[in-house]
Amino acid sequence: MTIFSFSSAILLLLVCSSDALEGNSEGQPQSLTDTICAGRPRSQCDVELDVPSACATTGNVFIPSCPIVFFLHGAGGNNDNFKNRSGVHEAGYIGVYPQGEAGWNTGPKNSNNCDWTDYSCTTDPDEGDLVKAIIAEIRSQGGTGNVYVSGTSNGAALAHRLAANGGTELPIKGIIATVTQLLSSPPRSGPGTLNYNQPSSSRGNPAVSILSVLGTADPLIPYDGGESGVFGGNTSFQFMPALTSMSTWATHNGCSGSYTNSEFSSDQGDNTATLYDYSAGCPPGVLVEHYAVNGGKHNAGGAKIDGARIDPLDFVARVEAGGTPGPPNPPPSPPAPSPTPPDSCINDASWRGKFSDDHTCGYVAQKPTIRCSWESSDNVSANVACVAACDPNCATSPGPSSAPSTAPCSNVESFTFLVGKKNKEVGCSWIKNGKRRGRFCTKPAVSASCP
Numbered sequence: 220m221t222i223f224s225f226s227s228a229i230l231l232l233l234v235c236s237s238d239a240l241e242g243n244s245e246g247q248p249q250s251l252t253d254t255i256c257a258g259r260p261r262s263q264c265d266v267e268l269d270v271p272s273a274c275a276t277t278g279n280v281f282i283p284s285c286p287i288v289f290f291l292h293g294a295g296g297n298n299d300n301f302k303n304r305s306g307v308h309e310a311g312y313i314g315v316y317p318q319g320e321a322g323w324n325t326g327p328k329n330s331n332n333c334d335w336t337d338y339s340c341t342t343d344p345d346e347g348d349l350v351k352a353i354i355a356e357i358r359s360q361g362g363t364g365n366v367y368v369s370g371t372s373n374g375a376a377l378a379h380r381l382a383a384n385g386g387t388e389l390p391i392k393g394i395i396a397t398v399t400q401l402l403s404s405p406p407r408s409g410p411g412t413l414n415y416n417q418p419s420s421s422r423g424n425p426a427v428s429i430l431s432v433l434g435t436a437d438p439l440i441p442y443d444g445g446e447s448g449v450f451g452g453n454t455s456f457q458f459m460p461a462l463t464s465m466s467t468w469a470t471h472n473g474c475s476g477s478y479t480n481s482e483f484s485s486d487q488g489d490n491t492a493t494l495y496d497y498s499a500g501c502p503p504g505v506l507v508e509h510y511a512v513n514g515g516k517h518n519a520g521g522a523k524i525d526g527a528r529i530d531p532l533d534f535v536a537r538v539e540a541g542g543t544p545g546p547p548n549p550p551p552s553p554p555a556p557s558p559t560p561p562d563s564c565i566n567d568a569s570w571r572g573k574f575s576d577d578h579t580c581g582y583v584a585q586k587p588t589i590r591c592s593w594e595s596s597d598n599v600s601a602n603v604a605c606v607a608a609c610d611p612n613c614a615t616s617p618g619p620s621s622a623p624s625t626a627p628c629s630n631v632e633s634f635t636f637l638v639g640k641k642n643k644e645v646g647c648s649w650i651k652n653g654k655r656r657g658r659f660c661t662k663p664a665v666s667a668s669c670p
Contacts (some may be wrong), residue, residue, distance in 0.1 A: 225233035233316050240360045240464060242272035245308040246589040248316065255352055260342050261320055266353060267298060269307050269314035276361030286364045286392075287357060288534055289350065290314045291374030292451075294322035303589055304575070313362060315353060320344050323377040324409050325416075327453045333410070335453075340410040344375055347413025351388045365392035365539065369531040372440070373449075379464075379633045382427040384413040393428035393506070393538045395531040397520030399440050402466035403457045418471040426472040428506040428542070430534045432522070433461050434515025436488060442511070451559050455521060465495060465509045475500030487522040488514025494524075496544065506534070506540040521575075528577070564613035570595055583624035584608035 244250050256264035274285035290301045298316040311602035314562040321330055324344040335338035352364060368391060370378035375396035383401070385391040402416040418424045419616045435442045439449060444460035459467065469476050478497040485492040492515075497507035510529065512519035520527060537543040572578025572593045582592040591609035593601045607613045630647035647669035 231633070238360050239276040240270050240274065240313075240357070240362055241277055242270050242275035245271075245352050245586075246303050247560070249301050251353065251356060254356055255349070258652075259344075259349070261344050261349075263318055263320050265298060265318040267302060267314075267588050269302060269316065271306065271308045271311055271313075273311050274313050274362075274364075278372040285311060286366045286539055287313045287315060287354070287361070287362055287366045288532065288535060289317070289353075289366070289368045289370075289378075290531075291317070291323065291368060291370035293318065293370075293372035293374050293375050294319075296322075296371075296374070303593070306530075306532050310536070312532060312535065313357070313364065315357070317349065319373070319377075324375045325373065325380055326408055326450050326456050329451070330502070335405075335408045337411070338407065338410060338414060343410050345387065345409070345411040345413075347381065347384055348411050350381055351413065354388075356389070366390050367393045367395070367531075367535050367538075370399075371397045372399055372517065376402075380416060382429075383415050383418040383422045383424065384422075384423070385418070385427055387539070389413060390425075391427055392583070393535065395430045395529075395534050397432040397529070398434065398437060398517050399458075400431065400444075400461050401459045401467055403444065403459040403463075405455050408456070417467065420471065424471070426502060426505050427467070427468070428472075428534075428538045429468045429505075429508065430506070430529070430531070431461070431465060431509040432512065432520050432529055433509070434488065434512045434517060434519030434522075435461075436514050437517045437519065441518045461509065461511065462495065465497060465507060469497040469501065469507045472505050472507060473502050474498075474505065483510075483525045485512055485515070485522050485524055487512050487519060487625065492522065492524050498542065501542075504538070506538055506542050506544065508534075508544075528575075560592040564607045564610065566607045567604040570599065570601070572601070580605035582585045582606050 231334065239248065248269040250264040251268050252264065271285075274283050276283070288305070290298075290305055292298055292300070296319075299316040301314065301316040305314045305316070322328065324331065324346050327335050334344040348587065354539045368381055370376070376399045378394040379394045379399070379401050381389050382391045382394045404416075406416060407414050408416060415422065418427070426480060433440070433442055440447055441458060442461050444458045446454050446457055450456040466476055469478075471615060474497050476497070477500050478495045479499065481494045481496070483492045483494060491513045493510065493511045493513060495509040498505065501507055510524060512619040514521045515522055521622055565578035568580070570580055572582070578590075578593065580601070583601045584607070587609050591605065593600045595604070603607045
């Protein structure tokens with residue numbers, strides 16, 4: 220007799236549904252624009268959905284519960300920039316890249332038709348409703364994972380705001396907010412009902428894990444709180460001091476409010492950073508962490524802490540693992556020197572991608588199909604600068620980034636170990652090729668298989 224449970228029927232229905240999540244290649248996200256943007260007062264509305272094949276709900280025997288991570292650009296930013304640098308394919312997460320209307324509507328804007336006190340306005344962007352609709356659409360396609368939001372500057376302001384309105388409609392598990400903290404006033408601003416600027420247990424907002432990175436000398440967003448020029452002289456909008464913002468979240472999350480502080484090196488400001496960690500006094504699974512980049516400015520979100528940049532997806536992984544504390548992963552060991560290639564196939568050692576100093580020609584060589592179209596901040600293409608990485612005629616040349624491995628130890632091609640709550644069959648190449656996967660090397664199954 221065959222037993223077919225109700226849960227199995229739901230599983231099969233989700234897998235076979237025409238609305239199920241389809242996977243896409245890295246650098247080629249899907250569009251949710253027609254579905255989400257129709258009927259909204261947003262001339263620049265655009266929503267990209269990035270689904271690694273491992274997170275697709277079609278073609279998988281079991282429905283994966285991949286975390287869903289929103290990436291929010293700053294004022295004047297572009298959502299399309301995330302498709303090649305979010306890292307969701309390496310991490311095995313679902314990425315969401317929405318576009319704001321010349322920034323996010325979290326305060327007074329020249330492009331708005333209504334005053335910020337008009338909560339019933341229907342002609343200005345309602346950011347809470349937009350994100351709610353995106354989450355609902357992903358859920359309807361079988362995306363069941365926890366929801367996270369990573370934002371910088373104006374995007375961080377919206378990340379705080381979405382978390383402050385968290386609940387059934389905005390089930391935000393955690394946020395990564397760089398160079399912007401909570402507002403102390405006003406209590407609400409802009410259209411809709413999901414427009415509160417501070418969290419409140421009276422509205423049923425659940426606990427939210429927080430990672431914050433701020434520069435103590437930021438000329439745009441005052442670390443010690445107060446008004447900011449980003450609000451066009453409107454003094455009704457005031458930022459909390461950074462540590463008040465963190466203690467507000469800690470108190471809301473049911474934490475004791477006490478913190479430990481640790482000092483790290485940094486490549487910005489006065490070359491130090493302080494970690495304020497409230498997590499020890501929080502309920503199980505909740506992280507509340509703040510990095511103060513001492514002397515850092517409005518680009519502090521990109522600071523290196525003890526040689527490694529803060530990785531939003533590393534924080535997501537730690538929350539998913541039940542609240543694992545700790546500073547960012549240390550940077551990988553430098554590659555071994557390699558032979559000098561022919562003159563026609565030499566890479567420009569000084570070239571760096573415009574979004575990260577880590578994006579060297581060696582980084583381009585790891586995925587040339589996607590990365591050879593990247594440009595530096597002075598618009599020099601990787602195709603031009605990274606000849607050994609990008610020119611097919613140089614593919615066999617031992618360029619600066621492609622030295623053959625001389626490791627005397629042998630690796631296992633396939634083995635199984637626990638990733639989160641699931642057993643995953645992988646090879647050592649899977650560990651090696653993901654910049655966030657080195658943390659798994661502490662697991663016995665990995666260390667034994669991949670010497």
